[in-house]
Amino acid sequence: MDRLEGKYFENTIAALKNLKNAENFELNPSFKAKLRAELIAGTDLLAHNTETSGLFELVSRFKYVFGAVPMLAVFVLVFAQFSNWQVKVPTEQIKPDEIKSNVLTTKEPLQVMEVKPPSIQTFSAESVMPSREILDKMWADQDKVVELQPETKIVEQPATDTVKQPQLKIKNPQIEVSGSNVLNNNSFVQVTTFVMPIDETSPVENHTENINLNNDSLQNIVSAEQQGRVEDSGKVVESSAPTLMMDQAVTLPTIDAQIVPVENHANTTNTMNVVVDSKVVPVTADTVTQKEATPLKAIMVVPVSLSNDKIIYQAENRKQVVSAVLETFADRNGNLSNDYTINVAMREDGSYKAVLFELGRATKVVIFTYNADKLVVLTELNY
Amino acid sequence: MKKGLEQENQLVEEAKQDSSKFGLLYDKYVDQIYRYVMRRVNDVEVAEDLVSQTFFDALSHLSSYQFKGYPFSAWLYKIAHNNVLKWYRVNNRVQKIDLEEIAELKSDENIVDGLHAQSEAEAVKAAMFKLDPEDRELIRLKYFEEVSNIEIAEIMGISANNVGVKLYRALKELKQLMN
Numbered sequence: 411m412d413r414l415e416g417k418y419f420e421n422t423i424a425a426l427k428n429l430k431n432a433e434n435f436e437l438n439p440s441f442k443a444k445l446r447a448e449l450i451a452g453t454d455l456l457a458h459n460t461e462t463s464g465l466f467e468l469v470s471r472f473k474y475v476f477g478a479v480p481m482l483a484v485f486v487l488v489f490a491q492f493s494n495w496q497v498k499v500p501t502e503q504i505k506p507d508e509i510k511s512n513v514l515t516t517k518e519p520l521q522v523m524e525v526k527p528p529s530i531q532t533f534s535a536e537s538v539m540p541s542r543e544i545l546d547k548m549w550a551d552q553d554k555v556v557e558l559q560p561e562t563k564i565v566e567q568p569a570t571d572t573v574k575q576p577q578l579k580i581k582n583p584q585i586e587v588s589g590s591n592v593l594n595n596n597s598f599v600q601v602t603t604f605v606m607p608i609d610e611t612s613p614v615e616n617h618t619e620n621i622n623l624n625n626d627s628l629q630n631i632v633s634a635e636q637q638g639r640v641e642d643s644g645k646v647v648e649s650s651a652p653t654l655m656m657d658q659a660v661t662l663p664t665i666d667a668q669i670v671p672v673e674n675h676a677n678t679t680n681t682m683n684v685v686v687d688s689k690v691v692p693v694t695a696d697t698v699t700q701k702e703a704t705p706l707k708a709i710m711v712v713p714v715s716l717s718n719d720k721i722i723y724q725a726e727n728r729k730q731v732v733s734a735v736l737e738t739f740a741d742r743n744g745n746l747s748n749d750y751t752i753n754v755a756m757r758e759d760g761s762y763k764a765v766l767f768e769l770g771r772a773t774k775v776v777i778f779t780y781n782a783d784k785l786v787v788l789t790e791l792n793y
Numbered sequence: 794m795k796k797g798l799e800q801e802n803q804l805v806e807e808a809k810q811d812s813s814k815f816g817l818l819y820d821k822y823v824d825q826i827y828r829y830v831m832r833r834v835n836d837v838e839v840a841e842d843l844v845s846q847t848f849f850d851a852l853s854h855l856s857s858y859q860f861k862g863y864p865f866s867a868w869l870y871k872i873a874h875n876n877v878l879k880w881y882r883v884n885n886r887v888q889k890i891d892l893e894e895i896a897e898l899k900s901d902e903n904i905v906d907g908l909h910a911q912s913e914a915e916a917v918k919a920a921m922f923k924l925d926p927e928d929r930e931l932i933r934l935k936y937f938e939e940v941s942n943i944e945i946a947e948i949m950g951i952s953a954n955n956v957g958v959k960l961y962r963a964l965k966e967l968k969q970l971m972n
Contacts, residue, residue, distance in 0.1 A: 422968045425917045426936040432914055433937075437827040438841070445823070445845050449852055450816055 761788060802860045815852055822866050823848070826873050829938055833877045843880060847873040867944040870934070874948055920970035928963035935960055 469476075751767045757777070766774040776790040808814040826847055831840040850872050858868060921929055927949075934940045934948065942960075946953040 419964045419968060422964055422971065423936060425913050425971065426932065429914050429917045430937045433828070433832070435828040435831040437824055437844070438837075441841055442823060445848065446816055446819055448845075449819060449848055450813055 798862065798864060801865050805858060805860070805865055809855055812852070815855065818865060819848055822869050825866060826869055829870060830873055830877060832933055832937060834880065839880065843873065843876050846876050863944050863947055867940065867947050870938070870940065871948045916971045920967050923970050924963060924967060928959065928966065931956065931960050931963050932967065
């Protein structure tokens with residue numbers, strides 16, 4: 411304010427005051443008196459107007475609410491109309507894959523994938539057998555497998571003093587049935603064991619041995635219960651007849667284990683005994699001879715290659731194509747996760763039953779026949 | 794000053810209870826409000842209408858008036874200020890220089906001092922109407938209505954400190970325009 415009162419604005423302010431003094435705004439006295447009278451007289455009228463205006467204010471305050479009511483009613487009506495509309499989708503546009511269920515069909519997977527491998531013939535399940543019968547038969551197969559489960563008992567390893575063996579590391583021994591030939595009754599089991607010494611500079615030893623098998627009961631090898639389980643790791647599994655007709659005791663894989671060679675039995679070739687610890691007393695199973703062997707009825711199919719929509723297995727020294735067995739389990743590159751294994755067993759009627767296991771649990775069953783280089787998927791079941 | 798404000802506030806409180814007391818407030822401020830409105834609109838009839846509207850508004854909203862330490866005139870100025878703005882907004886008009894008033898101003902001057910006063914009044918008026926409306930309103934309230942900065946802040950809805958700054962700038966611009 412001091413700056414405003416200073417000399418800088420002195421002339422300007424003086425000019426403003428002169429202009430103010432020059433003004434002559436006088437209110438008309440009659441208007442002044444009239445307005446005063448109106449104000450005094452209008453006091454009662456104003457009081458009345460105040461009451462009226464209060465009502466109008468109340469209405470105007472809620473005018474948006476009043477306006478929102480019909481709008482809300484319109485929205486409700488429109489929503490009700492939309493909710494009553496029926497959505498009709500032409501049945502021909504519904505792909506079989508979209509209504510995929512546990513119903514067993516043979517054509518649907520191939521149609522959905524639009525893959526028609528030349529070596530595969532597809533038939534409708536109804537033309538082969540009634541679906542109810544298929545289901546009953548499959549469940550009967552499942553029950554049979556359960557019945558054939560070998561009695562396995564886990565033997566706790568006794569503490570015995572033995573000569574300390576050099577520490578070796580065993581990488582999971584891979585026991586796989588590489589192939590079988592039903593025609594000449596020759597079968598073999600391929601046992602691959604990776605032995606890794608403690609000294610990392612030493613080369614890794616890889617032992618692969620083929621064990622000839624010829625036993626009817628060997629089909630149990632492919633049952634789900636025969637799969638290595640984590641909780642059984644490090645324990646010796648004693649198999650009793652008629653399961654593994656080999657003179658061997660197989661130890662489930664452990665990280666640190668020792669290999670104790672045992673003497674081979676005369677009647678069996680290519681035997682191998684792997685135990686977890688040197689303190690374990692080897693347990694041997696009954697001996698199997700060629701005379702006792704019966705035609706092999708169970709095979710394990712080893713996946714050879716995979717593609718997006720089919721998997722090729724090596725079985726009976728031939729390439730077989732099992733479509734849609736692993737379609738949902740292989741990645742886009744066709745690689746099968748280590749979590750999945752597949753077992754294929756021959757059924758009594760000559761067809762094959764492929765069981766897909768996910769972490770040891772059966773998740774899918776596919777029944778197919780194989781004849782003259784052509785594989786026919788009869789049915790499949792997901793569960 | 795404080796005593797005068799307290800007496801005025803007492804009168805306002807009585808007017809709230811008895812409307813006839815409002816006449817005393819009207820008598821005290823009607824000329825002041827009329828001049829303020831007249832300077833803004835430069836039209837007698839419009840000014841009378843706006844004054845009438847201002848006092849009727851004050852009477853109808855008197856119950857909501859709260860004493861804040863300012864004179865009652867500040868509240869009346871604020872109502873009048875809003876009514877003038879509303880009038881300009883409704884009529885879509887801009888403030889114009891009343892040429893007839895300037896002519897009357899010229900005719901009233903004597904020969905000796907008249908030339909200087911005439912030229913000065915013309916220059917001030919012309920410069921005033923070249924100012925920004927807000928700056929012009931500040932100068933009017935400050936030097937014509939002689940209202941304090943706090944009251945100006947209350948009337949125009951700005952802070953008191955801002956009033957001083959804006960007033961300084963307005964005067965500076967006015968001086969440049971006059972020169």
